[in-house]
Amino acid sequence: MFPWVEALKSVLPAVCFRDSDDDKASFGRDWTKHHEPAPSVVVLPGSVEEVQAVMRVAYEHEVAVVPSGGRTGLSGGAVAANGEIVLALDRMNQILDYNAIDRQVRVQAGVVTQALQEFAEQQGLFYPVDFASAGSSQIGGNIATNAGGIKVIRYGMTRQWVQGLKVVLADGRVIDANQGLYKNATGYDLRHLMIGSEGTLGVVVEAQIQLTSQPHDPQVVVLGVPSMAAVMEVMQAFRAQFELNAFEFFSKNALAALEEHRSITRPFETDSEYYVLLEMDKGEPEHADIFEERLMAVFETVMEAGLVEDGVISQSTQQAQDLWVLREGISESIAPKIPYKNDISVLPSKVPEMLKAVEEHVNKSYAGWEIVWFGHIGDGNLHLNILKPADMEKADFFKACHGVTHDISAIIKQLGGSVSAEHGVGLLKKEYLGYSRSEDEVQLMKLIKQAFDPKGIMNPGKVFDL
Ligand SMILES: Cc1cc2nc3c(=O)[nH]c(=O)nc-3n(C[C@H](O)[C@H](O)[C@H](O)COP(=O)(O)OP(=O)(O)OC[C@H]3O[C@@H](n4cnc5c(N)ncnc54)[C@H](O)[C@@H]3O)c2cc1C
Secondary structure, three states: OOHHHHHHHHHOOHHHEEOOHHHHHHHOOOOOOOOOOOOOEEEOOOOHHHHHHHHHHHHHHOOOEEEEOOOOOOOOOOOOOOOOEEEEOOOOOOEEEEEOOOOEEEEEOOOEHHHHHHHHHHOOEEOOOOOOOOOOOEHHHHHHHOOOOOOHHHHOOHHHHEEEEEEEOOOOOEEEEOOOOOOOOOOOOHHHHHOOOOOOOOEEEEEEEEOEEOOOOEEEEEEEEOOHHHHHHHHHHHHOOOOEEEEEEEEHHHHHHHHHHHOOOOOOOOOOOEEEEEEEEOOOHHHHHHHHHHHHHHHHHHHHOOOOOEEEEOOOHHHHHHHHHHHHOHHHHHHHHOEEEEEEEOOHHHHHHHHHHHHHHHHHHOOOOOEEEEEOHHHOEEEEEEEOOOOOOHHHHHHHHHHHHHHHHHHHHHOOOEOEOOOOOOOOOHHHHHHHOOHHHHHHHHHHHHHHOOOOOEOOOOOOOO
């Protein structure tokens, strides 16, 4: 046994310490199944002081630490495959306090995203960051990946909602970054450096989160569209009349996979190549008639222009939720088919160009492979999923997909976009970082990493290699 294991045991209560093979397997990986987990131990501290104690031991003995949240990450960021300590935040799952004047809630990092959404609702308010894994992901993980999701077009990413952060640094010191303040012009904002740092700069232990007003009776519309080119034209037509809460997109085979996996029936008969899902607030009841008139007018315009083939408008809260399942259930439905995921983005104005270039390239170079398209297309974010052919070995498949990613990353670079819109870089995308970031930028990131983590123990090998 390593001497540092004894040191860890001496500073932590027994309940914090796990080293069974099952624990190492389940805590040592995220949603990606590309790497075999092989951590040395798993620790589950219950307080900031216990996190500090773990980091002091790790720092002294120079042992790598992988912070672990809900393990729903899609870039291998929480993978521990090299004898690391997994520091899981699962036991730090308390909502600590709420201030109605500030509309801010202070939470421990292990609070599950959905629990925060529900807490906000109980206060008559809204926490708008939402996505299909919200029932398992944690606020600390969301902050470390700057998670986006389905409402970004209106409410922005996680970054927009983090007003303060408590972080334990590599050597065990604690910083309280921004303390919830709205206005604070006192130098570099270390809070924003931590957001999206994927566990490579420190362990997020607490966060002060801003809440906002609840939406006014959100309505969901799903439309069948004949081509990718029509997708953004439909968005523009609706956006000219409504403030959109969401504008999502998915392909015909994404819907088919969902129908098969969940045994659900599609809401309308017409079989279209692509579908879009829009959400917008109906507003106060006295304005319902005007809302419906405007909605029908836009609907007719896009139908007459041949941009839309069929559609459905939710008639109740339950139906709105059911329509959301059509989009939110896709990831889970295709997971058994072993997808290789690309999470790319460009400015919304460049989406038609991106869709055309990526579609042409994939159809030409990877004919015969099944591609499932979906994504938060209103934010310029496309999830391109290549499914493993049944007769291909997993390792060969992933190797072949690297070629696809290089090609697509080159297209994205030309369009000034990002090779990882919201899933982070982790292990899976670090090879492609140079397509979105200049050498000078990466060099500066490495200097920042060295300042926070001089011994290189915080989630090493993620985002970039030093
Ligand atoms: C079905 C499905 C749908 C998804 N949809 C979306 C989506 O729409 N939008 C989106 O953005 N993402 C989406 N994701 C990806 C994922 O849910 C997010 O990246 C999420 O924010 C990860 O949170 P987590 O708690 O599971 O983090 P983990 O996977 O545990 O960790 C992610 C990264 O954060 C680090 N980390 C975790 N906790 C901490 C902490 N307390 N301090 C420091 N570092 C930490 C880890 O080391 C790792 O690098 C989806 C995933 C699935 C499975």
